[in-house]
Amino acid sequence: MLRFLLRRxxxxxxxxxxxxxLAFMLLHLTPGGPFDSDKVLVPQIQHAIEARYHLDEPVWxxxxxxxxxxxxxxxxxxxxxxxxxxxELIAQGLPVDATIGAVAMxxxxxxxxxxxxxxxxxxxxxxxxxxxxVAMLGISLPVFVTxxxxxxxxxxxxxxxxxxxxxxxxxxxxxxxxxxxxxxYTAYIARIVRSAAIDALAQPYIRGAxxxxxxxxxxxxxxxxxxxxxxxxxxxxxxxxxxxxxxIVVEQVFxxxxxxxxxxxxxxxxxxxxxxxxTVLYGALIIGLNLLVDLCYAWxxxxxxxxx
Amino acid sequence: xxxxTAGPADGPWRRxxxxxxxxxxxxxxxxxxxxxxxAAVLVPMLSPFDFATxxxxxxxxxxxxxxxxxFGTDSLGRDLLVRVMWGCRISLLVGIAASLISVVIxxxxxxxxxxxxxxxDGTLMRIVDVLYTVPFIPFVIVLEVLFGRHFLMVFIAIxxxSWLDIARIVRGQTLSIREHEYIDAARALGxxxxxxxxxxxxxxxxxxxxxxxxxxxxxxxxFEALLSFLGLGVHAPLASLGSLVAEGANEMQANPYLLxxxxxxxxAIILCLNRLGDALRDxxxxxxxxxxxx
Numbered sequence: 001m002l003r004f005l006l007r008r009x010x011x012x013x014x015x016x017x018x019x020x021x022l023a024f025m026l027l028h029l030t031p032g033g034p035f036d037s038d039k040v041l042v043p044q045i046q047h048a049i050e051a052r053y054h055l056d057e058p059v060w061x062x063x064x065x066x067x068x069x070x071x072x073x074x075x076x077x078x079x080x081x082x083x084x085x086x087x088e089l090i091a092q093g094l095p096v097d098a099t100i101g102a103v104a105m106x107x108x109x110x111x112x113x114x115x116x117x118x119x120x121x122x123x124x125x126x127x128x129x130x131x132x133x134v135a136m137l138g139i140s141l142p143v144f145v146t147x148x149x150x151x152x153x154x155x156x157x158x159x160x161x162x163x164x165x166x167x168x169x170x171x172x173x174x175x176x177x178x179x180x181x182x183x184x185y186t187a188y189i190a191r192i193v194r195s196a197a198i199d200a201l202a203q204p205y206i207r208g209a210x211x212x213x214x215x216x217x218x219x220x221x222x223x224x225x226x227x228x229x230x231x232x233x234x235x236x237x238x239x240x241x242x243x244x245x246x247x248i249v250v251e252q253v254f255x256x257x258x259x260x261x262x263x264x265x266x267x268x269x270x271x272x273x274x275x276x277x278x279t280v281l282y283g284a285l286i287i288g289l290n291l292l293v294d295l296c297y298a299w300x301x302x303x304x305x306x307x308x
Numbered sequence: 309x310x311x312x313t314a315g316p317a318d319g320p321w322r323r324x325x326x327x328x329x330x331x332x333x334x335x336x337x338x339x340x341x342x343x344x345x346x347a348a349v350l351v352p353m354l355s356p357f358d359f360a361t362x363x364x365x366x367x368x369x370x371x372x373x374x375x376x377x378x379f380g381t382d383s384l385g386r387d388l389l390v391r392v393m394w395g396c397r398i399s400l401l402v403g404i405a406a407s408l409i410s411v412v413i414x415x416x417x418x419x420x421x422x423x424x425x426x427x428x429d430g431t432l433m434r435i436v437d438v439l440y441t442v443p444f445i446p447f448v449i450v451l452e453v454l455f456g457r458h459f460l461m462v463f464i465a466i467x468x469x470s471w472l473d474i475a476r477i478v479r480g481q482t483l484s485i486r487e488h489e490y491i492d493a494a495r496a497l498g499x500x501x502x503x504x505x506x507x508x509x510x511x512x513x514x515x516x517x518x519x520x521x522x523x524x525x526x527x528x529x530x531f532e533a534l535l536s537f538l539g540l541g542v543h544a545p546l547a548s549l550g551s552l553v554a555e556g557a558n559e560m561q562a563n564p565y566l567l568x569x570x571x572x573x574x575x576a577i578i579l580c581l582n583r584l585g586d587a588l589r590d591x592x593x594x595x596x597x598x599x600x601x602x
Contacts, residue, residue, distance in 0.1 A: 015438050022442070026450055140578035142530045144537045144550070145571040148557035156561055245445040252538060253557070263446060264538060267453045275450060282443035290441070 008294070012287045017067075019283040023276040024066060028059050053079060066276070075277030080269045086277040089262055096166060096258035100250065101243045103178035108185035108239075113232075115186075116193025117220075123198055131190060138187030143246055147180040147253040164254040177254045181246055185239050192231055200227040230300055237293040241286045324515070327591035334587035337580040344577060348396035357387035359394045360545040371565050379569050383559060386545075392570050395549040398542060399577060402463060403529040409467025410528075411521045414474025419509050421475070422482025424501065433479065436472050444469045445534070452540040466531050474520050478513055485512050515592040523585035526578040533574060549574040 041049075050056045054065060069076055075086035115131040122128055154176060155163035167173050200206065201224055209219045248260030255261075259278050266274035328334050352359070356376070363385035371380040371388075379388035421432040448465045455461045485491070486509075494508055533550030535541040542548045549570050556567030 011437075015441050018438055019442055022447070023450065026454060136579060136582060137575070140526070140575050140582055141571075142533060142574070142578075144534060144557075145553055145574060148553070148560055148567055149571070152560050152564060152567070241443070245443055248445060248449075249534060249537070264449065267446075267449050270453075275446075279443060279446050279450070282446055283441055286441050286443060 004298070005291075005295075008291050012284075012291075015287060016280060016283055020067070020070060020276065020280050021063075023279040024063055024272075027270070027272045027275060028062065053077070070280065075280075076273040078274050079271045080266070080274070086273050089274065090259055090277065090281060093257060093259035093262050095168075096251075096256055097244070097247050097260065099174055100177050100181060100247055100256070100258070101240075103174055104181035104185070104243055105240065107178060107182040108189055111182075112186045112189025113193050115190040117197055117228075119190070119194040120197035120201065123194075128194070132194065135187040135190045138183050139191075141183065143180055143184065144249045144253060146183050147177070147250060150176050150180050151253070164256070166256045177247075177250045177256060180253070181243060181250050185243065188235065188239070189232065192235055193228060196228045196231045197224060200224045203227070226300060230297065233293060233296050233300060236296075237290040240289040240293070244282060244285055244289075321515075324588070324591045328587055331587050331591075333583055334591075337583035337587075340576065341580040341584070344396055344573065344580075345400060348393045348400065351393040352390050352397070355387065355390050357390045359386065359391045359547055362386060368559075368563055370563070371569070380563075380565055382555065382566060388566065388569060391547040391552060392549070392573055395547045395552050395570060396573055396577065398546070398548040399529045399532060399550075399574070402466070402532040402548075403525040403581075406463050406467040406470065406528045406532075407521050407524045409463065410471035410524060411474055411517055413467070414471035415478050415510065415513060415517055417471065418475040418478030418480075419482050419505050419513065422479035423486055423505050423509055425486075429479075433476075436475055439469075440472055448531075448535065449538070449540060452535060466528050470524060470528055470531070474517070474524065477516065477520055481513055481516050482509055485509055519585060519589045519592060522581065522588055526581040526585070529574075529578060529581075549577075 047056065054062055057065075066076065073087075075090070078084050078086050078089055081089065115135065119128040119131050151163045154160050161172055161176050163176075165173065201220075206219060206223055209223050210216075214222070245260070247258060248264060250256070251258045251261040252264065259281070262274060263278045265271075266278070363381070366377070366381045366385035367383060369377050369381040369385075371378060377387050377389065379392060382388055382391065417432060417436070421429045448469065451465045452461060491504070491508060494504055499507070529549075532541055533548060533553065536548040536550030537554045539551075539554070541550055544551070552570035553567060553574065556563075556570055560567040
């Protein structure tokens with residue numbers, strides 16, 4: 001187990017290096033820069049600005065400097081927000097994403113598992129067809145369609161919830177963005193749980209448990225639940241990554257001050273350090289969450305544990 | 309064999325077609341998709357309006373059967389029907405072209421990794437593992453910003469990032485194809501590795517690749533729509549379903565039809581493709597002969 005963990009952490013370092021290098025080189029090797037503008041600056045001022053951010057140095061030296069700072073956990077100063085470091089910007093934005101992402105994921109898990117299990121108990125009946133039909137619709141409706149529709153119905157017409165904006169600690173501001181983000185994942189989870197539960201309930205040991213007279217509720221909880229959870233857990237890795245980057249859209253629609261919004265404005269304004277920093281952060285979070293998911297998988301499946 | 313009914317003599321493709329026809333949902337999805345595609349091609353050709361010319365006297369006309377604007381007009385007085393049909397054109401075109409790119413890269417990558425095996429396999433699949441952890445939406449956004457939102461970049465960027473799944477699936481299938489006797493026979497005859505992959509492995513992957521190409525198209529269409537929604541896809545005045553949804557979202561308080569109509573078309577296209585892909589997967593899967601998991 002420890003060896004497995006160490007090996008995964010060892011792979012994570014070069015992976016992050018690749019991500020950082022890709023982002024850095026893409027930004028620095030293409031024409032145009034963060035301080036290009038239509039206004040013609042006095043050459044001395046232009047030069048002073050570039051010197052302040054080391055943009056006058058050769059690219060390889062900027063790259064070495066950046067990697068050195070990155071190794072110490074410093075993402076550098078932002079170009080568009082003066083006197084603010086990228087670390088400070090991320091520290092402000094990340095709680096927004098973490099709140100919405102966590103609420104969305106919990107909603108998706110609770111609703112998706114319930115719908116999937118209900119559908120699996122009677123495959124082919126209306127209890128199966130209705131939730132699965134809704135799930136197909138949920139997969140087909142992208143977040144940027146459902147989010148404005150949710151605002152239209154629940155904020156503009158019914159006036160139940162605010163249409164956007166962010167007030168720290170207010171659950172009313174969390175609800176609509178989290179639901180919009182959760183919808184497609186609820187649908188995916190319902191489909192996965194349904195087919196896994198159907199397979200699990202068809203196993204001979206389930207028939208055995210029923211034959212010895214175990215109540216149906218205990219048959220599901222004790223014998224069918226664990227094998228049903230495994231495909232779900234392996235879906236959680238990509239799902240968490242999707243929730244993370246998917247919040248870019250949700251933040252745009254609801255006008256939330258998260259890191260996704262920071263990233264898009266940073267990309268448009270060529271804020272090199274913001275874009276590279278957030279890309280590396282996304283990569284690190286995806287690697288970390290995947291590792292967590294794999295650990296859960298090993299915990300659920302004794303065969304994986306034995307191989308690792 | 310003319311007039312043969314369902315039986316073991318059927319080829320896999322014919323059997324697949326038969327099973328597809330037996331599913332009303334799949335047939336309806338295919339029909340609706342064909343209808344949308346035909347409308348997307350024909351309507352802009354036949355309509356008196358075009359997608360770009362503003363008309364200041366026709367702003368925000370609500371959808372109506374009379375008066376020429378079936379879906380109404382937008383904030384610049386442009387006919388929404390023509391713009392939505394252009395959006396469908398762009399979405400379908402991007403979906404098909406980019407999924408072709410990703411299928412070609414993914415199938416070649418997976419087939420070589422699975423067939424050659426050993427160190428080549430290890431290296432190729434490690435690269436896939438590393439690329440899997442790259443946050444793609446951010447990277448494509450950066451690519452789009454840097455390369456001036458060239459339309460071709462949308463294809464390349466999306467195609468280049470969506471081949472990973474196909475590579476993994478194709479590799480798995482190739483590993484099992486490699487064990488067949490005809491591969492041994494071909495090797496005994498002295499067929500080289502490259503020719504072997506081309507002549508014996510790739511043709512046997514056809515069904516699988518067809519399924520995942522169908523299932524990849526909706527994902528790619530959504531990705532393009534997402535980019536256009538964020539203002540990084542097609543250039544105005546050209547419309548994509550994503551940019552139309554974005555325009556509609558800005559006007560939805562007073563004129564909700566501007567959001568609802570393009571959103572409906574986008575959802576319908578994605579829904580039909582998902583349905584069709586699912587049905588195709590079940591139809592090609594020999595285990596589903598008895599319709600166990602209908």
